[in-house]
Amino acid sequence: GAGVSQSPRYKVAKRGQDVALRCDPISGHVSLFWYQQALGQGPEFLTYFQNEAQLDKSGLPSDRFFAERPEGSVSTLKIQRTQQEDSAVYLCASSPRTVSNQPQHFGDGTRLSIL
Amino acid sequence: AQRVTQPEKLLSVFKGAPVELKCNYSYSGSPELFWYVQYSRQRLQLLLRHISRESIKGFTADLNKGETSFHLKKPFAQEEDSAMYYCALLNNAGNMLTFGGGTRLMVKP
Numbered sequence: 001g002a003g004v005s006q007s008p009r010y011k012v013a014k015r016g017q018d019v020a021l022r023c024d025p026i027s028g029h030v031s032l033f034w035y036q037q038a039l040g041q042g043p044e045f046l047t048y049f050q051n052e053a054q055l056d057k058s059g060l061p062s063d064r065f066f067a068e069r070p071e072g073s074v075s076t077l078k079i080q081r082t083q084q085e086d087s088a089v090y091l092c093a094s095s096p097r098t099v100s101n102q103p104q105h106f107g108d109g110t111r112l113s114i115l
Numbered sequence: 116a117q118r119v120t121q122p123e124k125l126l127s128v129f130k131g132a133p134v135e136l137k138c139n140y141s142y143s144g145s146p147e148l149f150w151y152v153q154y155s156r157q158r159l160q161l162l163l164r165h166i167s168r169e170s171i172k173g174f175t176a177d178l179n180k181g182e183t184s185f186h187l188k189k190p191f192a193q194e195e196d197s198a199m200y201y202c203a204l205l206n207n208a209g210n211m212l213t214f215g216g217g218t219r220l221m222v223k224p
Contacts, residue, residue, distance in 0.1 A: 042201050042214030106159040
């Protein structure tokens, strides 16, 4: 009965490096979401998957951000040529079905620090 | 565009006092609203949602469409209620939660 699992928990990278953040949703959950949470702020939507299809990526801040979920389970958020403003906690959430108003279950997040 | 505002960054009360965490929203569609809570060193978790009309851990929240508000209330705060509280709005497509900036509740003994 594991919840949403994210790895790594902490990531430190130098400016300009590429990073990859992983999310394992709850087994069987169809919907998967990524959020970015800057220090002292609420989470902000990045992107949404329904199974393997990325249906909404309107929240991705730039073309340096890329997310995938090739087999409809595990998802990876990749950030290329990282900048200091990318420092934040990246949260992943999943929900069981495509029907709206289903609550989202969150992981612990990955805290990304760009030096 | 949808927007959620939590005007208080910090709310400090004594144990046993009433608590009200404010949340205002703007959304052109029919809103679905939630309160999420994050206790120290724990993950963000759902506290309650307006469609359920439920009371969780003594907390309630009523959707007021006229005032576009969804304030969270508890008549008698407990020390274990100390946490970060986030109000969130789900869009009609059900694929995007918009969060407020959060309110830190501190309940003093």
